Amino acid sequence: MGVMFNHDKIDFNVEKFDLYHWVLKENIWNTDCKVPSDIGVGLRRTDTKEPLSIVAEAYEPVQYKPIVNNVEQSIYKSGMDRTDAVFETNVFDNGARLELRAKFPAHQMQIAQGDTVIPEFVFRTSHNRTWANNGMMGLWRGFCWNTLVSGDKLAYVYGRHTKNFNVQGFASKIEKAAEYIASGGLKQMKTWYNTDVSRDNIIHLFTHTLAKKTNNVSREVEPNKVMLSNLMKIFDEENRHLHGRANYEKYATRNRGTLWSAYQAATYWSSHDKDGGKQSRPSHTVIGGREDKVRKMLHSPQWMQLAA
DSSP, rough: OOOOOOOGGGOOEEEEEEOOOEEEETTTTEEEOOTTTTTTTTEEETOOOOEEEEEEETOOOOOHHHHHHHHHHHHHHTTTTTOOOEEEEEGGGGGGEEEEEEOOOOOOOOOETTTTEOOOOEEEEEESSOOOOOEEEEEEEOOOSOOOEEEEEEEEEEEEGOOOOOHHHHHHHHHHHHHHHHSSSSHHHHHHOOEEHHHHHHHHHHHHHEEEEEEETOOOOEEEEHHHHHHHHHHHHHHHHOOOOOOOOOOOOOEEEEEOOOOOHHHHHHTTTTTTSSTTHHHHHHHHHHHHHHHHHHHHHHHHHOOO
């Protein structure tokens, strides 16, 4: 596969540790008094024991290595041409913050005469919570870290560290966006990106495909309401970030989207196995079943009708 980012810079893990404070006992200062964990715990590097942040007891740190490994695998599997590609791994505050950047000149596109855009990937995260999990893949001239761009944003992730960042789900989005750029299905995916659909269209699509169930009494098709609600939540968020004004726009106010939004919502749902699924089922079983449903959706009469 080949290494893309600088792994030496992220060759460390972080861990939580208990905090203690000074207490005066019999005119002697002691440090053996533990701070209650419900007030907070420390977060430190395991190699140097240097503290990076104070976090909540329930906070679960996401190590940098899995993020970088998954992003690299996604770019590799997408088939993107990495000729002359530039990869940056920027670590700040002794590991408290991480920024990844990549440019792919082999896929540069001319929008108009003299107007060339190079596909880029950018991602930020942190252990001290100064940066939210924030990443994008696409073709743009400018962007802000609230995920608003000037150009085409093909994939995004934005979430605070308290919102359970899913590495695999994010990597899946990046892979699909990279596939879009790396030809292959580029023509078809471009068509999906420019095919407008109403929100009601997508409710109908998901009701008869991914969230489909049959009423045993009436024998009529009806949606699995929990699954449909989860899928539409993802679809609304995709529209907000890919075709709307990102976090500058109120959630679920956009009544139109594109087939690309539906495709991204479906593939994200298929890889994000703990969303709306039985927690006790093994991940590979859930993901395999969902991926099969997505494949069938893309060949369904409902999808074909919208794509036409």
